[in-house]
Every structure is written in C-alpha cells, then in structure tokens.
Amino acid sequence: MNAGRNLGPVGQIPFGEGRAFGVDGEQVAVFRLRDGTLRALSAVCPHKGGPIADGTIDQDVVLCPLHQNAFRLDTGCSTTGAEPLTSYDVQIDNHQNIILRTSAR
Amino acid sequence: MTTVADKTQDKAQHKTRPTLPGPLGKGRLQPKHQARQGRQDARRRLVVIGNGMAGARAVEEILARGGAEQFTITMFGDEPYGNYNRIMLSHVLSGEESDADIFLNALHWYQDNNITLHAGVRVERIDRFTKYVFANNGHVVPYDVLIIATGSQSFMPPMDGLYTPSGSIKPGVFTFRTIDDTRNMVQHARYGDDPNSHPSDRQRRAVVIGGGLLGLEAARGLQSHGIDVDVVHSGGHLMNAQMGPDGGAILRRSVEALGIRVHTESRTTAVLGTDKVTGLRLRDQPDIACDMVVVAAGIRPNVDLAVLSGLHVERAIVVDDQLRVVDEDDIYAVGECVQHRGEVYGLVAPLWEQAVVLADHVTGTDTSSAYLGSRIATKLKVAGVEVASMGLHGPERDTDEHIVFSEPSRGVFKSIVIRDNKMVGATLLGDSRKVAYLTQAFDKGLPLPEERISLMFDLGGPAEEQGVAELDDDAQVCNCNGVSKKSLVDVVKGGCNTLAGAMDATRAGKGCGSCKLLVKQVVEWAADGAVAEDPAASYYVPGIPLDKASLMAAIRKQGLRSVSSVFAALAPGSAEDAKSKMGLASLMKMMLADQYIDERDARFINDRVHANIQRDGTFSVVPQMKGGVTSVQQLRRIADVAEKHNIPLIKLTGGQRIDLLGVPKEDLPQVWADLDMPSGYAYGKSFRTVKTCVGKDFCRYGTGDSTKLGIEIETRFQGIEAPAKLKLAVSGCPRNCAESLVKDVGVVAVEGGRWEIYVGGAAGAHIRKGDLLATVDNPEEVKVLSGRFMQYYRENANWLERTYSFVPRVGIDRVRAVVVEDAEGLAAGLDAAMQASVDSYVDPWTERDDPLTPGQFRTSLPLTVLPRVPVR
Numbered sequence: 001m002n003a004g005r006n007l008g009p010v011g012q013i014p015f016g017e018g019r020a021f022g023v024d025g026e027q028v029a030v031f032r033l034r035d036g037t038l039r040a041l042s043a044v045c046p047h048k049g050g051p052i053a054d055g056t057i058d059q060d061v062v063l064c065p066l067h068q069n070a071f072r073l074d075t076g077c078s079t080t081g082a083e084p085l086t087s088y089d090v091q092i093d094n095h096q097n098i099i100l101r102t103s104a105r
Numbered sequence: 106m107t108t109v110a111d112k113t114q115d116k117a118q119h120k121t122r123p124t125l126p127g128p129l130g131k132g133r134l135q136p137k138h139q140a141r142q143g144r145q146d147a148r149r150r151l152v153v154i155g156n157g158m159a160g161a162r163a164v165e166e167i168l169a170r171g172g173a174e175q176f177t178i179t180m181f182g183d184e185p186y187g188n189y190n191r192i193m194l195s196h197v198l199s200g201e202e203s204d205a206d207i208f209l210n211a212l213h214w215y216q217d218n219n220i221t222l223h224a225g226v227r228v229e230r231i232d233r234f235t236k237y238v239f240a241n242n243g244h245v246v247p248y249d250v251l252i253i254a255t256g257s258q259s260f261m262p263p264m265d266g267l268y269t270p271s272g273s274i275k276p277g278v279f280t281f282r283t284i285d286d287t288r289n290m291v292q293h294a295r296y297g298d299d300p301n302s303h304p305s306d307r308q309r310r311a312v313v314i315g316g317g318l319l320g321l322e323a324a325r326g327l328q329s330h331g332i333d334v335d336v337v338h339s340g341g342h343l344m345n346a347q348m349g350p351d352g353g354a355i356l357r358r359s360v361e362a363l364g365i366r367v368h369t370e371s372r373t374t375a376v377l378g379t380d381k382v383t384g385l386r387l388r389d390q391p392d393i394a395c396d397m398v399v400v401a402a403g404i405r406p407n408v409d410l411a412v413l414s415g416l417h418v419e420r421a422i423v424v425d426d427q428l429r430v431v432d433e434d435d436i437y438a439v440g441e442c443v444q445h446r447g448e449v450y451g452l453v454a455p456l457w458e459q460a461v462v463l464a465d466h467v468t469g470t471d472t473s474s475a476y477l478g479s480r481i482a483t484k485l486k487v488a489g490v491e492v493a494s495m496g497l498h499g500p501e502r503d504t505d506e507h508i509v510f511s512e513p514s515r516g517v518f519k520s521i522v523i524r525d526n527k528m529v530g531a532t533l534l535g536d537s538r539k540v541a542y543l544t545q546a547f548d549k550g551l552p553l554p555e556e557r558i559s560l561m562f563d564l565g566g567p568a569e570e571q572g573v574a575e576l577d578d579d580a581q582v583c584n585c586n587g588v589s590k591k592s593l594v595d596v597v598k599g600g601c602n603t604l605a606g607a608m609d610a611t612r613a614g615k616g617c618g619s620c621k622l623l624v625k626q627v628v629e630w631a632a633d634g635a636v637a638e639d640p641a642a643s644y645y646v647p648g649i650p651l652d653k654a655s656l657m658a659a660i661r662k663q664g665l666r667s668v669s670s671v672f673a674a675l676a677p678g679s680a681e682d683a684k685s686k687m688g689l690a691s692l693m694k695m696m697l698a699d700q701y702i703d704e705r706d707a708r709f710i711n712d713r714v715h716a717n718i719q720r721d722g723t724f725s726v727v728p729q730m731k732g733g734v735t736s737v738q739q740l741r742r743i744a745d746v747a748e749k750h751n752i753p754l755i756k757l758t759g760g761q762r763i764d765l766l767g768v769p770k771e772d773l774p775q776v777w778a779d780l781d782m783p784s785g786y787a788y789g790k791s792f793r794t795v796k797t798c799v800g801k802d803f804c805r806y807g808t809g810d811s812t813k814l815g816i817e818i819e820t821r822f823q824g825i826e827a828p829a830k831l832k833l834a835v836s837g838c839p840r841n842c843a844e845s846l847v848k849d850v851g852v853v854a855v856e857g858g859r860w861e862i863y864v865g866g867a868a869g870a871h872i873r874k875g876d877l878l879a880t881v882d883n884p885e886e887v888k889v890l891s892g893r894f895m896q897y898y899r900e901n902a903n904w905l906e907r908t909y910s911f912v913p914r915v916g917i918d919r920v921r922a923v924v925v926e927d928a929e930g931l932a933a934g935l936d937a938a939m940q941a942s943v944d945s946y947v948d949p950w951t952e953r954d955d956p957l958t959p960g961q962f963r964t965s966l967p968l969t970v971l972p973r974v975p976v977r
C-alpha cells in the first residue's frame with residue numbers, strides 16, 4: 001500500500017459537508033462527518049454525473065444532489081440501486097492533514 | 106385471445122354478412138356453420154356486451170376462477186376505452202383527478218389476459234337461436250356463453266327545447282354518465298361554446314336538473330370551475346332516494362353553504378335559446394338565465410338491445426338468482442341493466458355481488474351459488490358531505506322506534522329506525538363514524554344495545570378498534586371496489602403491512618375515498634399494531650418518528666435550536682438522517698427565525714450556495730425582480746454580467762424574472778457582486794415570486810394597482826422558507842392576466858376597489874383553481890391575510906406539501922375560519938411569527954464577500970467531461 005497523498009488541512013472541509021479533490025488524475029470527494037472522521041468516494045455520480053461532493057450526508061450515506069441516489073460512505077455501494085462509487089482509504093494524520101490513498105480498496 | 110384462425114374467420118364473416126340486423130333468415134346460417142367447424146380452439150367462446158364496471162368485473166371474477174382455460178373471451182364496449190371507474194367521474198369533473206388516473210383496466214390488461222376487446226363498438230342485435238352477436242361495425246361474432254352488461258344511460262325528462270330543430274341535443278345541454286360527457290362539460294365550463302371568447306364576457310352560470318347523488322356531484326364539480334350553479338329538483342328535498350325530509354333539509358343547508366342555490370319542488374318545462382342554451386324555464390317560477398344545463402334526473406337501463414333481440418325485459422332485463430336471463434340457457438346479464446326479484450340497482454355495491462355469483466355459474470365453480478338481492482347500504486361522499494343511508498328513511502308502523510339527532514349548524518344529522526329490536530333503517534349525514542357498525546347491524550339484524558344513543562355515538566364505550574374487531578369477515582369495507590374485511594385482512598396477513606400497500610393490493614379506499622378511515626382501522630387491527638408506518642404518511646421527515654405538531658412541540662419543549670441537536674434528542678439511536686436534514690432545517694428556521702443555529706451541512710446544496718443546481722453541476726442565477734418590474738439600470742447590469750461571465754443561456758422565467766444559466770459554482774460570488782441585486786430565491790423551498798399584470802396605471806381594464814401591490818407583497822415576504830415553494834400573483838381585474846387563480850396565493854382586484862384572495866391554486870404538475878379565501882377592502886388587508894395564511898401553511902403543512910394539497914386537506918372552511926375569522930384565536934400568534942420571519946430576512950447573496958464555510962464556493966465539478974447543457 002502506498003503512503004498516501006497529503007491533501008492539506010482537514011479544516012478545508014466543514015463538518016457534515018464534502019469537498020472535491022483532484023488526486024493523481026482521479027476525482028475524489030472527501031467528507032468530514034459530524035463525528036470528525038473522514039470518508040472518501042469517487043466524485044462523479046455513476047447515474048448522470050452529479051457532483052457527489054455537493055451531496056447531503058449523515059453518518060452512513062451521501063445523497064447525490066441531482067436525483068437523490070444514496071451511496072454508502074464506507075463502501076460506495078448504492079442503497080438506491082445505482083452503480084457503486086469507488087471508496088478510498090482516508091485518514092487524518094497527527095498534523096491534522098488529510099491523507100488519502102488512491103489505490104482503490 | 107381469439108386464435109389467429111378465429112380472427113381471420115371474423116374478417117371473412119365481416120365481408121360476407123349483412124352489417125345491420127335483418128330479419129331472421131336462412132341466409133346467415135351457412136357462414137356460421139363454417140365458423141363453428143373451422144375452429145381449432147377447443148375452448149368455449151364467451152362474449153361480453155358492455156365493458157363498464159359490471160362487465161369488466163364479471164370477467165375479472167371469471168378469470169379468477171380459471172376462466173381463461175375454459176373460454177376465449179371477446180368484449181364489446183360502446184365507449185372507445187378500457188374500463189374505468191365511473192364513480193370517479195365526479196372527481197374528474199372537479200379536476201381533483203385526471204381522467205388518466207381513473208382507469209381500472211387499461212388496454213394492456215385485455216392483452217395480458219388474452220381478451221379480444223372491441224372498444225368503441227356497439228352491439229346492435231343478438232341472434233339467440235343461432236348464437237351470434239351483430240356489431241355496428243359489421244362484426245358478427247359467435248358465442249357459446251353471452252353476458253350482457255350494458256348498464257344505463259341518463260334519463261332525459263320530457264321538456265321543450267332540449268333538441269335543436271335538426272334533432273341533436275342543444276349545445277350547452279349535457280348529461281353526466283361517461284368520460285366523454287365529463288370531458289365535454291369540463292371543456293364547456295372552461296371555454297364555453299366558443300373557445301375564442303373571453304371568459305369574463307360570458308355568462309358563467311349552470312343549472313343542474315336533479316338533486317340526487319349525480320346532480321349534487323355535478324353541481325359541486327362545476328362550481329370548482331368557477332361557475333355559478335343552481336340545482337333544480339322536482340322532489341320535495343334533496344337525495345330523496347336516500348333520506349327523509351329532515352335529513353334532506355340539513356343536506357340542503359350544507360349544499361347551500363357551498364354557494365350552490367337549491368330549488369326543490371321545481372319542475373323544468375323548457376330549455377331556452379334557439380341555437381344554444383340561454384336559460385331554463387320552470388313551472389310557476391321565474392326563468393333562470395344560464396349557458397349550461399346538466400341533466401341528472403335519473404337513469405334508465407340500456408335495454409334496447411335486449412328488447413330487439415327478444416329477451417325478457419320489464420323495467421330492465423329480468424334475471425334469476427343465477428344472473429341468467431329468464432328462459433335463456435346461455436345468456437347472463439349483470440349490473441345496472443338487470444332486474445332481479447323486481448329490483449333494479451343504480452350503485453356499484455350490488456353489482457360486485459352479482460359478478461361473483463355469475464362467475465360461479467359461468468365457470469361451473471359453484472353451481473349452488475345464488476344471488477338473493479342486495480340490501481342497499483350506501484356510504485358516499487356527495488359534494489364533500491358524507492352520506493350514509495340504508496333501509497327505511499323513517500318509521501312506518503306505530504311500534505317502530507325512531508331515534509333522531511340533528512345539529513344543523515354543523516351539518517350533522519343521524520336517524521335510526523328500529524323494529525322489534527332490529528335496525529331496519531338509518532341515515533347519517535356529515536359524520537359517518539358509526540357507519541361500519543350500523544351497516545353490519547342492518548345487514549345481519551344484530552341485537553341492539555339498550556342504550557340506543559350508543560348506536561349513534563361512542564360514549565366512552567367500545568373504542569373504534571373494537572368496532573373493527575366486531576365486524577364480520579365478509580362485511581364490505583370499501584363499497585366502491587367491493588372489498589371485504591376479509592380480503593383486507595388476508596392481504597395484511599400475507600405480509601403486506603402498510604396501509605398504502607394494502608390499499609394498492611385490494612383497491613380498497615380507491616373509489617370515492619369515504620372508507621379510508623375504516624380501511625386504516627382494519628389494516629391496523631389485522632396487523633395487530635404492527636402496521637409498518639408508512640413514514641412519509643405521518644412523520645414530518647423520515648428520520649424522526651413524529652408528526653409535524655409533535656415534532657414542533659418537542660423542539661419547543663426541549664429548547665432545541667439546531668438540526669444536529671434535533672437528531673441527538675429525537676431520532677432513534679440519535680442517528681442523523683440525510684433525507685431529513687433539509688426538511689428540519691426549513692422547519693426550524695421557520696419556527697426560530699434568528700434564534701435558529703444554522704448548520705450549513707443541514708442545507709441542500711442550493712441553499713448552501715443560494716443558486717439552483719443544474720444537470721451539469723453548474724448553477725442558475727435569478728436576481729430578484731419584484732413583481733416582474735425592472736429598470737434600464739438593472740437590464741444594463743444584467744447584460745454586462747452575462748457578457749463578462751460568458752453566461753451560456755439567458756432566459757425569461759415563468760415567474761417574470763431573468764435567469765442566467767450555466768454559472769460555475771466558483772463564479773457565483775463574482776456574478777452576484779457584479780449584479781449587485783438581491784437573490785430572487787428561485788432555488789429554495791420558499792417564497793419565490795409575485796407575478797403581476799400591468800394593472801390600472803396602464804391597462805384600460807384595470808381596477809386595481811396590481812403591480813404596486815405585487816411589489817409590496819414580494820418586499821414583505823421575500824425569501825421566507827416554507828414546506829414547499831410558494832408562487833404568488835396579483836391581477837388588476839378579473840381578466841386575470843397574472844393567472845392569480847392558479848397560484849399558491851393569488852390576488853385579484855375587483856370592482857369597487859376590493860381585492861379577492863385565492864389560496865391553494867396550481868398550474869404545474871397539478872391543475873387546481875384556488876379557493877376564495879376572502880374579499881377585502883384594501884391592499885393592507887391583502888398583505889395581512891396573505892401573510893397569515895402563509896404562516897398557517899408553514900406551521901401546519903407536511904414537508905413538501907404544496908398549498909394545492911394542503912388547502913383541500915384542511916378544507917377551505919377551516920382555513921378561512923382560522924385566517925379570516927380568527928375562530929381559533931390563532932391570528933395574533935400567526936401574525937407575530939410571520940413578522941419575526943420577515944424581520945430576520947437577510948439577502949443570502951451578501952455572503953459573497955464573506956463565505957460562511959471554508960470552500961463554500963469551491964468547485965465540486967469533476968474535471969471529467971460531463972453531459973453539456975446545449976448553448977443556444
């Protein structure tokens with residue numbers, strides 16, 4: 001497993017929201033849950049290309065803003081029957097930076 | 106489905122046979138024999154004449170008994186459609202239901218069940234000796250078993266002037282029986298006989314002849330098109346087939362309270378007008394001017410076909426207890442066209458019972474099955490009033506007991522007739538809570554409680570659920586669709602434990618809707634409390650198990666001020682729920698105004714960035730343009746912005762504003778800064794816009810300054826959030842160029858400086874004319890009442906429930922009582938709450954200078970190529 005990419009301070013992402021990052025040519029939506037932990041999924045909705053980072057989240061799922069398909073934040077699997085998103089490993093390091101591993105889990 | 110071989114034969118016969126009924130003769134025997142011998146299908150041929158409620162139901166019952174193995178089935182229907190729910194025509198007339206929604210069996214049902222349907226084809230004669238039916242399009246079809254289900258037609262009472270000299274019905278005269286009748290009435294009600302004429306120039310008054318079920322439904326339906334309606338009834342009181350004079354008098358009050366004028370003991374003698382209707386003449390009473398006459402004076406069974414074909418017909422086609430036409434072996438009849446033991450029925454419940462017995466015999470499943478007649482217990486909703494009636498209307502013998510309760514002011518009337526401790530009749534008006542129990546007592550002759558009043562009211566006695574438990578298995582719960590308690594219970598036991606699911610599976614509650622409460626009780630009882638709540642049904646948002654009132658109470662009681670605190674305190678397991686966030690955010694902002702702690706993650710993306718997300722992930726920007734009025738400066742600035750930012754599409758909206766489409770998220774703050782105009786809120790579940798017409802300053806018809814009032818309303822209520830969007834309009838006169846009648850709140854200036862306020866209108870996915878809330882004397886009152894109405898809506902509507910659902914659900918009378926008459930003492934509170942919302946308004950586009958969250962306007966658009974919105 002690679003060491004992961006540092007995407008900068010976690011403070012870029014407000015609690016309960018997501019932001020999009022371009023990493024190694026991949027588009028990744030990183031979410032900061034209200035409990036402070038992070039989740040990362042591919043950023044383009046498989047349904048019709050909706051911007052996943054603009055979605056509404058809770059502890060379990062993100063709702064795509066365009067047609068409200070839901071995807072599990074941990075696995076990327078859709079709970080509404082859409083194709084899955086890719087999920088990525090993401091951590092916060094000791095310096096409060098976001099560390100993302102793009103080799104898909 | 107008839108086999109291919111069969112079909113070609115049909116065609117061959119078509120060519121060789123006479124198309125119209127002729128005298129019986131030998132000539133036609135030959136092709137018939139060919140047809141019989143050439144058949145490859147061993148199944149018998151079932152032909153059904155009449156594709157209405159009885160005909161189609163009989164076929165359904167036959168199929169349910171394995172009829173498809175025994176028969177090839179051919180149906181003829183005079184109406185060019187599949188089978189629809191005739192009962193619902195009243196709702197189609199009033200616009201509550203679209204005509205597409207009332208089909209019970211669409212055309213593909215016939216295909217799926219291999220039924221050959223000849224829609225729009227009328228059978229003109231039956232040859233009962235050679236066993237053929239002759240249709241008006243030349244088809245001649247052989248049968249082994251024949252079912253006649255031709256129903257009834259409207260009765261035209263004798264009067265002058267019904268027809269034009271050429272013999273056609275005079276334009277403006279209508280009957281109310283079929284979907285086409287209904288469409289024609291709607292057409293006329295909307296456009297008159299001249300589609301190009303101006304609505305306000307036409308007289309808009311209709312007279313309905315007949316004050317029974319049909320007449321009252323027609324009157325109510327027409328009224329919803331803004332037409333003034335009179336009902337002329339020859340009897341002494343309304344609905345005299347269902348109730349006595351006392352009940353009739355109370356019904357009259359309720360009907361008149363709706364604004365329908367009632368003339369009883371009035372006979373119509375002539376329709377006035379030479380080439381179209383201009384009025385109606387009554388005996389010994391002044392003429393009534395009108396441009397529309399609806400004849401609903403009763404029905405007559407369609408028996409011409411049977412008479413012509415030599416069947417036994419008295420008032421209707423006479424059948425025995427097996428629904429077989431007397432003296433015929435292979436011909437059955439069912440529905441309104443039959444006379445059984447002297448009775449001819451005009452409601453659907455008996456025909457469901459008939460269809461069952463008929464199917465038992467036709468298929469041979471149960472040859473002992475017998476129809477013994479129906480005890481007519483009707484439960485209906487007529488013109489919005491609940492009516493239940495069974496048996497006698499009043500006492501007939503000296504020893505009969507008669508219990509009467511009458512409360513005219515609420516429109517409630519109850520009467521029960523008891524003979525030998527058995528119930529022999531009941532009439533209930535305006536409150537049908539005890540109907541299920543009474544119907545059963547009536548049907549089964551149950552012994553009655555000594556304390557008779559408990560027949561009418563629940564006196565802290567057995568609760569409703571017990572009432573449901575006591576119901577017999579075969580008690581009919583839904584009369585419209587003939588659903589018994591047992592069928593409902595079976596569906597629930599079969600694993601379907603939501604109300605909506607059980608209703609879908611059985612069709613219970615999908616007719617006139619008056620049984621919905623009982624259906625719910627039965628489902629709850631059958632599920633033994635384990636009804637999987639249909640969350641959307643009662644919860645305000647799916648993630649918090651509370652309805653709106655309880656949710657608001659809990660939020661207040663616990664002093665919750667943010668969406669996250671609501672989840673923590675009220676959600677099961679304190680779990681957040683993404684689907685609930687937006688609804689909660691809106692509700693709490695409404696309740697708490699500036700006390701609300703606004704957590705941005707609870708908002709939908711549109712509300713986070715104050716713009717409407719588009720299919721390609723860009724946004725649209727709609728600046729405020731109050732009342733649709735703009736200026737040279739604004740237009741110039743908008744043009745400059747569009748040019749500078751390469752706006753791909755500039756479009757005028759339906760709400761009289763200018764939309765700049767295709768703005769990337771990261772450009773939003775700069776676009777707003779360059780525009781320097783406030784947000785038009787074209788993206789939120791909130792107050793959107795006030796559409797106005799030019800009004801009296803410029804328009805030569807205008808009687809009120811609609812533009813000015815529209816601007817004032819928009820200034821006051823800009824941006825307030827609501828359970829769903831609010832679109833308003835103000836028109837300067839009843840010509841209504843701003844389409845005020847189809848807005849959530851619509852204002853119309855009328856003569857004398859007065860203003861009408863309509864609420865609950867819609868002209869989007871749903872079309873509904875708003876209900877008149879009040880007519881007031883000045884623009885200030887318009888603002889007060891509109892605001893109070895909107896606040897009442899904000900506090901009481903379900904999440905995403907538009908006013909066009911909310912107003913009819915609550916009832917305009919109730920809305921008016923609260924908002925205009927302040928009957929519940931809520932007005933001051935509503936006004937204060939609205940004022941707090943108004944005061945806490947801040948233009949969201951000012952966030953451009955100071956983003957509220959990190960990266961608020963950072964792109965989420967992936968770099969991959971997305972579907973592009975075409976640039977025009």
Ligand SMILES: Cc1cc2nc3c(=O)[nH]c(=O)nc-3n(C[C@H](O)[C@H](O)[C@H](O)COP(=O)(O)OP(=O)(O)OC[C@H]3O[C@@H](n4cnc5c(N)ncnc54)[C@H](O)[C@@H]3O)c2cc1C
Binds near residue numbers: 283410617
């Ligand atoms: C507006 C309205 C509201 C109503 N509301 C209620 C209510 O709330 N509750 C209630 O219980 N009942 C109500 N009824 C009555 C109910 O609709 C009828 O009892 C029921 O439709 C009768 O069914 P049917 O099959 O006998 O007749 P229909 O449904 O009339 O079907 C007969 C069909 O046969 C066709 N037909 C006739 N002759 C021929 C021929 N020679 N060849 C081919 N086809 C032919 C006709 O075109 C028609 O389609 C209402 C009726 C109307 C019109």
Ligand code: HEM
Binds near residue numbers: 840
């Ligand atoms: C004598 C009668 C009428 C007069 C004098 C009148 C006048 C006007 C005027 C001046 C406009 C503005 C036109 C514009 O913006 O270009 C208008 C628009 C409109 N009128 Fe009328 N009108 C009349 C009847 C009606 C009727 C009967 C209806 C509807 C049934 C109607 C519906 C509308 C609508 C929907 C608009 C808006 C059109 C748009 O925005 O493009 N009008 N009318």
Ligand code: SF4
Binds near residue numbers: 800840843
């Ligand atoms: S509604 Fe307005 S624009 Fe239309 S005719 Fe009346 S005043 Fe004139």
Ligand code: FES
Binds near residue numbers: 064
């Ligand atoms: S694009 Fe995501 S749900 Fe349609």
